[in-house]
Amino acid sequence: MKSFFRMSYPYILWIALFIVAPMVMILLYAVTRSGNGTITFSFTMENFARFLSDPTFLKVLWTSLRIAFLTTVFCILIGYPAALFIAGLPEKRQTLMILLLTLPMWINMLLKTYAWRGILMNFEDLSSEIRVFIGMVYDFLPYMIIQIHTAIAKLDPNLKTAAYDLGANPWKTFLKVTLPLSVPGIISGITLVFLPAVSSFVIPKLLGGGNYVLIGNLIETYFLVAGDWNFGSAISLIMALIIILSMYLTKKLDTTAKEE
């Protein structure tokens, strides 16, 4: 046991350097004013107050949450039947389908988004929001399908046979057996889609036609254009809190589903 623990040292070092340290720096920036010396800090909460008291920022936050939520819902609506269909195929075909599904993920997201820009250019009437929405659903859908597929594929086929034996029709079998047991897959799918969607900034920038601002774009602006790292960090931190909260909620959903 002890020697196993020793093997995790590099991993712990990695986490400390590349995950914990940046988070601490963001926290530090978020609660200080600009122009700090290396030793003296002037602590403040005004970065948060500035964000929360400005209707423009709150509107952007709301838009980000809304589009991430819609993206997740649509990914489930499209992803679930797709996963169910794939899981119903013979094993060899399943591998092929999953390969086909993951294939586009090998291509850089930026490239795919540019391609969508070209495609959507032909549809002038679409609003910016719909364009961004299409791009997001396209980009994040594979994550959802794969998670749900994994959950369904590992279900014991005997469970279904048992349900049929007990007189349940296919629809009822799905509702009472397959769906409840695949909830963990849906939940990890939600985590993998909602979180990147809510903080995405490349897709709105490229597909939004230049008038669709999400929270990720705001963070980018304050870091790269305004050079206001303190306020940018505060927005990032608010974002991180929302993400942690939503992870906690989905986790909770997961455990209640399991208890049932």
Added chain:
Amino acid sequence: MKKGLTVLLALVMALLPLAGLAEIDPAEFKGATLNVYNWGEYVDMSVIRAFEKEYGVRVNYKTYESNEYLWLQMQAGDAWDVIVPSDYMIERLIANKMLQPLDKDIVTNLDQLAEGVKNLPYDPDNTYSAPYFWQTVGIVYDTTEIPVEEMEAQGWDAFHNEAYAGHTYMYDSSRDAFMVAEKALGYSANTTDEKEIQDAWEWLRTMHRTLKPSYVTDEVIDSMAEGLKWMAMVYSGDAAYILSENEDMAYCTPYQGTNVAVDAMVIPANAENPKLANVFIQYMLDYDASLANSQEVGYASTNARVLEELSGPGGDYEGNSAYVPRAGYEKDEMFVDLPTEWQAKQPDLWAKVMAE
């Protein structure tokens, strides 16, 4: 003997500038890497390749989108050999002692500069900077949708004209956006008056609400060349390219006045290869490189001969109203560097306009 040689060498070196040319031996730089950081879509890459070949060096050529971004990276300590900031940013870099003087023995081509870019206020004697391209900010528009007289009569007020709603691009640059608003209101583009900036902000918000413009950067060039929208705020050099691609397009330098801007090559104080940087600047200022670059990107050359030839009879930009920037108009201004508090405040206000 050895000492005698040194003295001789020193003598030769001392006399060289008198002869008017510092002979550069390309072999001296063999294998070196030159880090060049320039604006996007701002060079003819074959010029860079030719330079690499002539001096046996590798040019690590990267691009940026805004002066502010460049400034942040320089503050983070990034080392470049040649960068091409705009006038007001050069002023800030000089004030912060972040540039080193040009070696005038190497950079002799400054005598070929066009009239419009001589003795500029941010660096009157070209101690630190060698002008690369220059421009005005104006409006490129589709004459089949907006007649010439209509646009000329409106100038910047076109950005408050409801009739163009949904058909407009606005360049996503806080400094330029505020310039447009301030000029439209009759203020100076360098104002630091609290009330005037508030007015300008209100002006921009009204623009946002009435026109719902698309906020873009370099993609405006191709989009307007394709005629996707009716009008756009652009830099005159981009406009020159757009006009040459699409004959329906015209360029308006608003009568309310605008910003005249110069992007100039400078050498950061922390450059690793300053001598080669000087050689590079000299190379870029020369007739051949200036011609190729200006032909490729459409910005007005700072080389007097190139400017004249390209806009004159038979030139690439003959009859192109955007190519030669308006010079000497009393309402036009160059940017000066804003005080620190406004450097962060303008982007903040601008971000809120776009997010509204």
